[in-house]
Amino acid sequence: MNEPLLAVDDLSLAYGEVPALQHVSLSVGRGESLVIVGESGSGKSSLGLAVMRLLPRTARITSGAIRFRGRDGAMTELAAADAASLQRLRGKEIGMIFQEPMTSLNPVYRIGEQIFEALRTHEVLPRAAARERAMALLAHLGVPEAARRMEAFPHELSGGLRQRVMIAIALVCNPSLLIADEPTTALDVTIQAQILELLKRLCRERGMALLFITHHFGVAREVAQRILVLYAGRVVEVGPAAAVIARPLHPYTRALLQSVPRLGTNKNQTILPAIGGAVPDSAHLPPGCAFAPRCPAFVPGLCDREPPPLSAFGTERSVRCFRAWELAA
Amino acid sequence: MSGRLLEVANLSVRFPVRSGLFRRPMFLQAVSGVSFHLDAGEILGLVGESGSGKTTIGQCALRLTEPSEGRVLFRSQDVFLLSRGPLGEFRRAAQPIFQDPAGSLDPRMRVGDIIGEPLVIHRLAASRAALKERVAALMEEVGLATALAQRLPHQLSGGQRQRVGIARALACDPVLLVADEPVSALDVSIAAQVINLLIAAQRRRNLAMIVIAHDLATVGYAADRVMVLYLGRVMEIAPAREIFAGPRHPYTQALIAAIPEPETGLAGGRMLLEGELPSPLSPPSGCVFRTRCRYAEPACAEAVPPSRELTPGHFAACRRAEESIVQAGGGGRA
Numbered sequence A: 001m002n003e004p005l006l007a008v009d010d011l012s013l014a015y016g017e018v019p020a021l022q023h024v025s026l027s028v029g030r031g032e033s034l035v036i037v038g039e040s041g042s043g044k045s046s047l048g049l050a051v052m053r054l055l056p057r058t059a060r061i062t063s064g065a066i067r068f069r070g071r072d073g074a075m076t077e078l079a080a081a082d083a084a085s086l087q088r089l090r091g092k093e094i095g096m097i098f099q100e101p102m103t104s105l106n107p108v109y110r111i112g113e114q115i116f117e118a119l120r121t122h123e124v125l126p127r128a129a130a131r132e133r134a135m136a137l138l139a140h141l142g143v144p145e146a147a148r149r150m151e152a153f154p155h156e157l158s159g160g161l162r163q164r165v166m167i168a169i170a171l172v173c174n175p176s177l178l179i180a181d182e183p184t185t186a187l188d189v190t191i192q193a194q195i196l197e198l199l200k201r202l203c204r205e206r207g208m209a210l211l212f213i214t215h216h217f218g219v220a221r222e223v224a225q226r227i228l229v230l231y232a233g234r235v236v237e238v239g240p241a242a243a244v245i246a247r248p249l250h251p252y253t254r255a256l257l258q259s260v261p262r263l264g265t266n267k268n269q270t271i272l273p274a275i276g277g278a279v280p281d282s283a284h285l286p287p288g289c290a291f292a293p294r295c296p297a298f299v300p301g302l303c304d305r306e307p308p309p310l311s312a313f314g315t316e317r318s319v320r321c322f323r324a325w326e327l328a329a
Numbered sequence B: 001m002s003g004r005l006l007e008v009a010n011l012s013v014r015f016p017v018r019s020g021l022f023r024r025p026m027f028l029q030a031v032s033g034v035s036f037h038l039d040a041g042e043i044l045g046l047v048g049e050s051g052s053g054k055t056t057i058g059q060c061a062l063r064l065t066e067p068s069e070g071r072v073l074f075r076s077q078d079v080f081l082l083s084r085g086p087l088g089e090f091r092r093a094a095q096p097i098f099q100d101p102a103g104s105l106d107p108r109m110r111v112g113d114i115i116g117e118p119l120v121i122h123r124l125a126a127s128r129a130a131l132k133e134r135v136a137a138l139m140e141e142v143g144l145a146t147a148l149a150q151r152l153p154h155q156l157s158g159g160q161r162q163r164v165g166i167a168r169a170l171a172c173d174p175v176l177l178v179a180d181e182p183v184s185a186l187d188v189s190i191a192a193q194v195i196n197l198l199i200a201a202q203r204r205r206n207l208a209m210i211v212i213a214h215d216l217a218t219v220g221y222a223a224d225r226v227m228v229l230y231l232g233r234v235m236e237i238a239p240a241r242e243i244f245a246g247p248r249h250p251y252t253q254a255l256i257a258a259i260p261e262p263e264t265g266l267a268g269g270r271m272l273l274e275g276e277l278p279s280p281l282s283p284p285s286g287c288v289f290r291t292r293c294r295y296a297e298p299a300c301a302e303a304v305p306p307s308r309e310l311t312p313g314h315f316a317a318c319r320r321a322e323e324s325i326v327q328a329g330g331g332g333r334a
Helices: A044-052 A083-089 A111-122 A127-140 A159-171 A189-206 A217-223 A241-246 A251-258 A324-328 B054-061 B084-093 B111-121 B128-141 B146-150 B158-170 B188-205 B216-222 B240-245 B250-257 B321-327
Strands: A006-015 A018-028 A033-037 A059-069 A075-077 A094-097 A177-181 A209-214 A226-231 A234-240 A311-313 A317-319 B004-019 B024-039 B043-047 B069-074 B094-097 B176-180 B208-213 B225-230 B233-239 B308-311 B314-316
Touching (some): A006 A044, A018 A059, A018 A234, A033 A217, A044 A059, A044 A209, A111 A127, A111 A159, A159 A189, A189 A209, A209 A217, A234 A241, A234 A251, A311 A324, B024 B054, B024 B069, B043 B216, B054 B208, B111 B128, B111 B146, B128 B146, B128 B158, B158 B188, B176 B188, B188 B208, B188 B216, B208 B216, B216 B225, B225 B240, B225 B250, B233 B250, B308 B321
Parallel strands (some): A033 A226, A094 A177, A177 A209, B043 B225, B094 B176
Antiparallel strands (some): A006 A059, A059 A075, A234 A317, A311 A317, B004 B024, B004 B069, B225 B233, B233 B314
16 A cells, blocks of 8 residues: 555536535555445536546536556656646546446447457557467356347346446456445346455455445445445545444445344334434635534534544544544544 | 235236337236235235336335236225225325436426425315415425425435435325335435435324335345246245345345345355346246246246245245355355
8 A cells, every 4th residue: 555556636617617525535455445425516527537537528626636656667647747648647547437328339339349449559469469368367257148248238148248348348457546426226136236246256366456436335335345435526434344334434425334224123113313404515615514404413613614624533433523533532 | 013004916017029020019917916915004015026017016105006917905995996085095095205306396386385285185284374384394394494485496416306205105194105116216325325215204193104125235224025027927025034045036136135235245166157138028928937946846846936935924936045045055144
């Protein structure tokens, strides 16, 4: 971890005048998995897109740096990189998969062509060899009858198979970092379990780092070594996955964890502790802590003046709350 | 709990589809031989993955989809045979709540008019003033500020829109609600508010409810009884706490094992289901789950296993339901 693969430093991002991310810093080590947890409007998808520099034209990076260490050991500043150097990294050293594979795959090309298109963009390889590699990868990813599926069009596959094809496209060049934005949200739960197992196995086998984006703490726990919680564009908590879930430091993390029904709980035994109110509008954030209006630990005069800083809590954790120490005691 | 409100008997729904080279007409069997009942004041949860038939069953219960076979009895009357007058009364008494409130609310109507419209249609408001008063009371019941009555749906947040959908469903004092994925389009922190709101309204008004969702934990939390569906057939029905503590059907066990919990992650790789859902155009013979079942044996292909009552109120459609619980080491996670 002394030499991170990806280091995001003080990144701020806005759509027009509306801030999406404010002073976000994070790092992902080689082979490490970091999960970003957040609700809609938290900026979690913008963060993934910023690393890939796939943001829409209306988005502006207003401060900060995104540094990525390439296979050759050189650091690239992605936030300022030109099209040619981005092209060299995207798909080759950084892969990305999305929530809905149907909209990411090209409906008029066969599966096989879409996989070796990714491969041949980055490597000089005879067609037959590219085909061979694509097919071997599909088989390795648990696609039955890989040879036949290579000839299929995306609409002929189930959601789970389509997501495996997306993973194949992302991994065919052996990237050292995979960004996965809610890759299992559109899938059925038994298929989700398969895909999560697959991603974990691939990270292990290839020493690949994972930046995984989700709204679901259960999914986060399954793949994460560390968890980073975003709220209204700011990091509110970072730490080792087990610790964040067992002993959340930020009142938002705690409230969000409690508001999800657990298997086997029932209304006749417990009341679901819901969080009141709604996520604030990014264009009109409250002056102090963004969670203050919904926070059970809110203190007037303390939490509503200025945003609390993100402060270290022990050696491995950070939290953005004035009262974290008092509440943890 | 006072008496049987809804009785669904041997319900089957087939949809004609055309596919393949010669556009051969085929039938998609969405629901096969489903039977269940619902008592007044009871919440029944329907869970299953895509293609399980859960939405179609909910639509049949509201007489929004015509079954190919079977009956839906509401207060002992077949809802598909109701004449005009009693049908109007059924439409008032049985109300839907939809998944996506943005898609189910008229974008050009104001919130107050959306909530009041059922009262106008069923002529339940004596005057304009009475209507306004009723709408205000409904908005208060679902936690919406009355000032929002003048807003249009797009001016509301997702959680507020779902509250409008619930207020509209409650407007005519129904006795049955069918909520199809009522919280799956909402943010995590908003979903809990809406679940609590539905349960509070259900208790206050002693409503019967069918809650349909793919999320077993949410359904298990809200429901009194849970029905697990796979490829259009009922795999298991049991009281909510028993479904988690002692699931008897191998599919229910696998479904529970596939849910990642924040504290523990997935229960264990060995229970993971392999393969994909078979096509509903050509479901497997015998038990529809046998192609993915770790306990399947040749006999499972021969006949559809009947639903058997294993303990009072706990039914499972599996030939080996007694054995599976031993082999799965209890199977439950609660």
